[in-house]
Amino acid sequence: MTEQTIQVQLSTEKKQKPVSDQLGFGKIFTDHMFVMDYTAGKGWHDPRIIPYQPLMLDPASMIFHYGQTVFEGLKAYVTNDNRILLFRPERNMQRLNRSNDRLCIPAFDEELALEALKQLILIDKEWIPKAEGTSLYIRPFIIATEPFLGVHASSRYQFIIILSPVGLYYKEGIQPVKILVENEYVRAVAGGTGEAKTAGNYASSLKAQEVASQKEYSQVLWLDGVEKKYIEEVGSMNVFFKINGEVVTPALNGSILEGVTRNSVIQLLKHWGVPVSERRVSMQEVYDAYKAGQLEEAFGTGTAAVISPIGEFFWKDEKLVINEGETGEISKRLYKTITGIQNGTEPDPFGWVVEVDQKSVAK
Template identity: 80%
Template sequence: MKDQTINVTLSTEKKQKPQSDQLGFGRIFTDHMFIMDYTEGQGWHDPRIVPYQPIILDPACMVFHYGQTVFEGLKAYLTKDEKVLLFRPDKNMQRLNKSNERLCIPQIDEEFAVEALKQLITVDKEWIPSAEGTSLYIRPFIIATEPFLGVAPAKNYQFIIILSPVGSYYKEGISPVKIAVENEFARTVKGGTGTAKTGGNYAASLKAQEVATAKGYSQVLWLDGVEKKYIEEVGSMNVFFKINGEVHTPSLNGSILEGVTRNSIIQLLKHWDIPVVERRMTMEEIYQAYSDGLLEEAFGTGTAAVISPIGEFFWRDEKVVINNGETGPLAKKLYDTLTGIQNGLVSDPFGWVVEVK
């Protein structure tokens, strides 16, 4: 697989590129995309970069009926000296294969996938925005393409990568967001697909998100699906709490997505000798820490938002306001450091950034 040549067909009609202040998130796409096919008995084959275009699929394709699909999200950054940097792309491809395993999708060659990604970015390099807070969002995904109405793993797939120049994920930017704690609906449970990055997890979250949005909240904080007691994650982020000088985050329990940014934040905190604890925690504990004046900060972590300070939780009809609804110093330091590493402005002692040459 590693020795396969990626065929490139360049677009003859280039799209108009937006201004940085018009980017938003996830609505604008570049001129090209990467596609590779899987056929049972042949394996992954025909890797190619082609003009961005609609996908033509049979109405009976299994992805439509049985949800056999996985995806990833990562970013490319343009430095001041015009270098293109990726942030830990190997971790994303490793996680994609973990999702593949859970969804019975054939494994991809992770090194080849990163190389294909680099080639695609090189073709569309001029799409990478350079304004502060902007980046090129990368969406690799795999879909089952076999036309068959039967509950079984498909025999045919497509691995696709698309690119989108983006600004901030939340309109608030680095300003604190408000989060509603979900007490009714469940997203996933241990043994389910919570550790996989698959579309069904997000479809299951939409109703709770709709209710939260109607109440003026940006996201939902999910509790465990069995007892509705233990904190798991925010809809698009892992979650951290700074309590009396220590940072606490829910431990990976079989239903929480293993975030690349989460892992990076834990490493950064340990590098700074800040106590960080991965453990099972309840919303009652967080409320008690808030009542005792010990809850200093809360923030979410994820590729899209990087660090998103949380200024308020809405739980059991009560507002839990954190740090007067303002961004805390630790969240700000983590955001500045991580985005600095990603943009090549801060030294990278971990070897996280990968240059696209």
């Protein structure tokens, strides 16, 4: 790890903390944030934890004009005995650097970033909610800050981490959600930025999401951008299907985000001896399985919702109601196990959780 001292400036005015049943998702932010700068020729420098505050950016900053930005999402949890746990945070930092590479953003020191994250969490640890289903959402992101109107990679960046106490991502909780299969709009194609976690991917999904919401569907299921035939992912989640006893998820193909929860689910299913495969899956195959009575479950996976059972797909003017709209047994077991590992109530045979305490933070 690069030897850089993380400077700390504590806030003199603390915000009022919300009650757990008023959290929502992504609306409330803690007292502090982490910031680090990049300058061409100097590299990443001046890592610091400072009071949460607005950013001061030049109107010509390249983020506003050319969308050069990446981000991540992970969570911190507090256990019944008041330990603070992170779930596979190193994978999020690795993925952030992979996204950096695709967006021509310089790689950062992952060890330093994790060190900064742990320090930030310890400073704002009183913000971690303790009620069931709550957690501290962590948003690392990088933006291009060079003031220049011209299309090239920026020479200046800021790496920022902010924290937000959150409740459930979907108001339905672990109850099944309804998904609209998208047949018109395209989110990403192989060779594009689909496998990077970058803002443009989400901006391009908003129109379809708006249409889905008008029809009272929670999310959009994206098909491939070339043939509009093969399943890719749901707007905020990777997707899995249990067909005739086998769990199937679309293979990573260059336009699908490699989810940390997705990877964890695959490992868990293999650990349990449940048949699981990563391969190309067409919507027609899912439809045929549904008609044959072999589509037993469907669910999404992601940091925000963890496991989100899918009770209905709407495709080509037809409703596909799965498992009579009820949460399936695999979905329940996965949710219970993963959230249990995350909050310390279930065994962690994989060594996924990282405890955050003073001993884990370098002096």
